[in-house]
Amino acid sequence: MIFALLTVVCFIVEQLGVGGNVPLYDRYLLQIAPFLGMIAFSLIPRLGFSRVLTLGVMNAAAHIILWSHALER
Numbered sequence: 001m002i003f004a005l006l007t008v009v010c011f012i013v014e015q016l017g018v019g020g021n022v023p024l025y026d027r028y029l030l031q032i033a034p035f036l037g038m039i040a041f042s043l044i045p046r047l048g049f050s051r052v053l054t055l056g057v058m059n060a061a062a063h064i065i066l067w068s069h070a071l072e073r
Helices: 002-017 033-043 049-070
Strands: none
Touching: 002 033, 033 049
16 A cells, blocks of 8 residues: 555656656556556455446546557558
């Protein structure tokens, strides 16, 4: 949990330090997606409806992002 939090904090600080006109793309967020999942599921300890719903939403978002990049080429 601590490693995941530090990874996300370092990512945010890194993005703040990037200068110029480089936008934040969704593929950059894919780097920290597993760590965001670890943080989210450590906050909800039991497998209930909200946790299953969150898993489904994250799965759907991952498929949309990955397939949009796959079909782009």
